[in-house]
Amino acid sequence: ATQGACPFRGTRIGGAQGSEPSLDHWWPNRLKVELLNQDPPQANPLGRDFDYAAAVEGLDHAALWEDVRAFLHQPVDWWPSDYGHYGPQMNRMSWHSAGTYRIADGRGGSAEGLQRFAPIGSWWDNGNTDKSRRLLLPIKLKYGAALSWADLMMLAGTVALEDMGLPIQGFAYGREDAWEADRGTYWGPEGWMGKAPTEVPADPKAGRPDQMVNRGLRWQGGPKDEYYDLENPLAASHQSLIYVDPEGPGGNGDPMDAARDIRETFARMAMNDEETLALVAGGHAFGKSHGAVPADRIGGAPEIAPMSQAGLGWHNPEGTGNAENTMTNGIEGSWTPHPTRWDNDYLINLFKYEWEQTRSPAGALQWTPVDPDAPKTRDAHLDGVEHPLMMMTTDLAFKVDPEYRKIGERFLADFDYFTEAFSKAWHKLIHRDLGPTSRWLGPKLGGTFIWQDPVPDVDHPLIDDAQIADLKVRVLETGLSHVDLIAVAWASASTYRDSDKRGGANGARVRLAPQKGWAVNDPARLDRVLDELDKVKAGFDAEGEAKVSTADLIVLAGGAGIEAAARAGGHDVTVPFVPGRTDASAEWTDVESFEWLRPVVDGFRNHVDAAVGLHVAPERLFLDKAALLKLTAPEWTALTGGLRVLDQNAGGSNHGVFTARRGTLSNDFFRELVSPDLEWRPQSEAEEAFDLVDRASGQTKWQATRLDLVFGANAELRQIAELYAGAGGEEMMIRTFVAAWHKVMMLDRFDVADARKAA
Numbered sequence: 001a002t003q004g005a006c007p008f009r010g011t012r013i014g015g016a017q018g019s020e021p022s023l024d025h026w027w028p029n030r031l032k033v034e035l036l037n038q039d040p041p042q043a044n045p046l047g048r049d050f051d052y053a054a055a056v057e058g059l060d061h062a063a064l065w066e067d068v069r070a071f072l073h074q075p076v077d078w079w080p081s082d083y084g085h086y087g088p089q090m091n092r093m094s095w096h097s098a099g100t101y102r103i104a105d106g107r108g109g110s111a112e113g114l115q116r117f118a119p120i121g122s123w124w125d126n127g128n129t130d131k132s133r134r135l136l137l138p139i140k141l142k143y144g145a146a147l148s149w150a151d152l153m154m155l156a157g158t159v160a161l162e163d164m165g166l167p168i169q170g171f172a173y174g175r176e177d178a179w180e181a182d183r184g185t186y187w188g189p190e191g192w193m194g195k196a197p198t199e200v201p202a203d204p205k206a207g208r209p210d211q212m213v214n215r216g217l218r219w220q221g222g223p224k225d226e227y228y229d230l231e232n233p234l235a236a237s238h239q240s241l242i243y244v245d246p247e248g249p250g251g252n253g254d255p256m257d258a259a260r261d262i263r264e265t266f267a268r269m270a271m272n273d274e275e276t277l278a279l280v281a282g283g284h285a286f287g288k289s290h291g292a293v294p295a296d297r298i299g300g301a302p303e304i305a306p307m308s309q310a311g312l313g314w315h316n317p318e319g320t321g322n323a324e325n326t327m328t329n330g331i332e333g334s335w336t337p338h339p340t341r342w343d344n345d346y347l348i349n350l351f352k353y354e355w356e357q358t359r360s361p362a363g364a365l366q367w368t369p370v371d372p373d374a375p376k377t378r379d380a381h382l383d384g385v386e387h388p389l390m391m392m393t394t395d396l397a398f399k400v401d402p403e404y405r406k407i408g409e410r411f412l413a414d415f416d417y418f419t420e421a422f423s424k425a426w427h428k429l430i431h432r433d434l435g436p437t438s439r440w441l442g443p444k445l446g447g448t449f450i451w452q453d454p455v456p457d458v459d460h461p462l463i464d465d466a467q468i469a470d471l472k473v474r475v476l477e478t479g480l481s482h483v484d485l486i487a488v489a490w491a492s493a494s495t496y497r498d499s500d501k502r503g504g505a506n507g508a509r510v511r512l513a514p515q516k517g518w519a520v521n522d523p524a525r526l527d528r529v530l531d532e533l534d535k536v537k538a539g540f541d542a543e544g545e546a547k548v549s550t551a552d553l554i555v556l557a558g559g560a561g562i563e564a565a566a567r568a569g570g571h572d573v574t575v576p577f578v579p580g581r582t583d584a585s586a587e588w589t590d591v592e593s594f595e596w597l598r599p600v601v602d603g604f605r606n607h608v609d610a611a612v613g614l615h616v617a618p619e620r621l622f623l624d625k626a627a628l629l630k631l632t633a634p635e636w637t638a639l640t641g642g643l644r645v646l647d648q649n650a651g652g653s654n655h656g657v658f659t660a661r662r663g664t665l666s667n668d669f670f671r672e673l674v675s676p677d678l679e680w681r682p683q684s685e686a687e688e689a690f691d692l693v694d695r696a697s698g699q700t701k702w703q704a705t706r707l708d709l710v711f712g713a714n715a716e717l718r719q720i721a722e723l724y725a726g727a728g729g730e731e732m733m734i735r736t737f738v739a740a741w742h743k744v745m746m747l748d749r750f751d752v753a754d755a756r757k758a759a
């Protein structure tokens with residue numbers, strides 16, 4: 001044998017643990033159930049008992065704020081600040097951290113500091129944000145675990161704005177760091193507006209040359225359709241980049257096209273036209289764009305940079321590789337004459353001057369005032385050197401698009417109004433995915449905004465254990481079936497998504513628009529149950545000091561329903577209950593933004609929204625839903641099998657209801673699912689629905705969907721299903737079902753410390 005050929009001893013790039021090819025390369029389309037185990041406690045060096053909220057409480061916030069502020073004015077040699085102020089580059093890094101947020105599934109955003117990892121940290125769009133974070137390292141080291149990277153990154157951009165003169169609304173801490181890259185989020189084809197790389201030179205040390213790796217090269221050309229022909233529902237939500245190409249779609253230099261893309265991508269970030277313009281015009285009051293060196297001279301992104309780069313990427317060989325030689329995006333210049341001062345010069349100059357297309361030293365398309373007497377900006381580093389102003393194609397968009405132009409003219413005429421609009425939009429941008437205010441930490445939280453999905457504080461004594469037991473009896477005595485009680489509780493709680501901590505049972509928004517009208521929630525049944533629960537509530541509240549909120553009563557009634565369903569099968573279980581939810585008002589409910597929480601696929605209720613025309617196998621979106629509910633594979637499995645026999649399908653369908661005892665909690669679903677006596681016959685080639693046929697009699701015994709059968713077809717899920725079907729399995733399954741049910745009911749209870757930890 002050739003020396004060094006032993007596959008386990010390894011060569012420089014292969015043979016060691018994790019080398020390709022491995023499971024994912026052989027079977028790239030398998031359902032990756034292990035995605036439910038992302039960012040596990042084992043990856044977290046802080047340990048399970050670490051309490052970030054307590055650590056943040058202990059910070060000297062004033063000192064920290066001042067440390068960040070002082071840092072902005074203290075340039076270091078290895079990466080000097082432009083104009084002697086790190087504010088602009090910190091602000092861009094912050095904005096890029098928050099700007100990956102998307103409202104459709106709540107993923108992305110600043111809350112876990114994912115810019116520290118691939119793929120986000122190595123996107124071309126994030127060029128040199130690695131430097132911004134490294135510059136902050138001394139502050140991170142000083143405060144240690146009491147200040148997460150995720151919080152520090154957002155703090156730096158916010159202190160920067162304040163220091164440069166923008167009045168801010170406040171700042172909340174509370175973003176807990178992830179400790180590994182997120183492997184589960186679909187970002188679209190990694191790149192820049194879906195463009196394909198011109199050429200990815202082979203670099204044996206860097207990994208596979210054929211991979212779509214953004215090495216820090218400019219991505220050129222490519223099919224526009226990839227971006228515009230959006231996959232539904234994924235693509236209505238999923239963006240492959242932070243925002244849009246500054247040179248216009250596909251680098252076409254057309255401001256009108258750019259306007260359309262800006263509107264689309266910012267809407268996916270949950271920003272309207274005014275917020276969008278406030279953010280971009282506000283942000284570009286500061287700093288400059290960097291394009292001193294052609295892109296093909298710049299080294300690879302952090303994820304593929306040589307080890308000698310110490311984790312940084314985009315090595316620039318020109319001169320010192322920084323200061324006046326800096327190359328980030330490729331466009332060169334600043335928008336205003338005073339790039340470290342909050343003023344209205346961006347809009348004044350945008351509207352006042354005619355702009356002509358020019359090219360930067362790096363060859364990027366940009367715009368320069370036609371008028372030679374237009375204001376100039378001093379060089380960011382060189383004394384006595386001046387440059388004409390610069391605008392990007394995307395900036396010109398605000399001048400040519402009639403809607404944006406109207407808003408821009410208003411901002412131009414009323415700087416105070418613009419200031420407030422930017423300040424508020426910034427506040428929303430950086431806190432959008434932080435979740436309910438019970439998760440917000442620190443002394444400067446700011447006001448209350450509708451995008452926070454606020455719920456009122458508890459203003460009365462809560463129900464005690466005896467009252468909980470009494471209320472369970474009362475709801476069962478209403479005559480509502482336990483199937484109905486379970487259904488309403490599930491409808492209420494299961495909107496939760498851990499990505500941006502929205503949804504959930506608190507607030508009882510299931511009784512408000514839009515949720516009360518969703519077909520999957522069976523509006524007629526919902527009304528009927530809520531009417532009865534209202535009566536129970538009114539009766540109870542009239543009796544004494546303690547009150548029960550509708551939000552609490554819905555969850556309590558669901559638990560009572562499950563206890564009854566378990567009793568029917570001979571299992572005596574108690575579903576835990578923790579009171580303290582309150583009822584939100586319609587006035588403080590943003591209907592449009594809640595509509596994004598409507599489930600397209602809710603496998604727990606065997607629901608697929610047919611109108612949506614899926615391009616993805618529904619079981620993949622079911623896995624996605626399980627992940628957003630933070631479920632483990634056993635919890636996911638037990639909950640589904642339990643809800644099937646509890647007759648919880650949307651529209652009352654029979655699919656997957658493998659039991660003759662509907663409404664009784666049992667392991668019947670699993671026993672039928674794994675039975676070798678049943679043949680699964682697809683009803684069509686698409687394999688969407690199936691008949692489960694008894695091999696002996698030839699009779700169809702059950703019907704099922706992919707959302708049922710995946711638990712018997714996927715190797716990992718099947719192992720769990722077999723366990724639940726076998727000896728002792730029912731006991732085990734019911735225990736897991738009850739725990740998982742309670743977990744889902746508690747997912748949004750950030751006000752309860754134990755719940756926070758357990759989740």
Ligand code: HEM
Nearest residue numbers: 088089091092095246279280283287288289290328329394
């Ligand atoms: C810089 C594009 C929105 C804040 C830049 C750069 C580009 C760019 C290409 C230059 C990067 C470099 O070479 O250093 C865009 C586009 C946007 C957008 C296309 C959306 C249409 C925003 C927003 C903010 C922001 C919403 C903040 C609220 C900044 C700041 C800089 C900057 C402060 C200067 C960074 C520095 O001086 O190092 N932007 N941006 N941008 N952007 Fe944006």
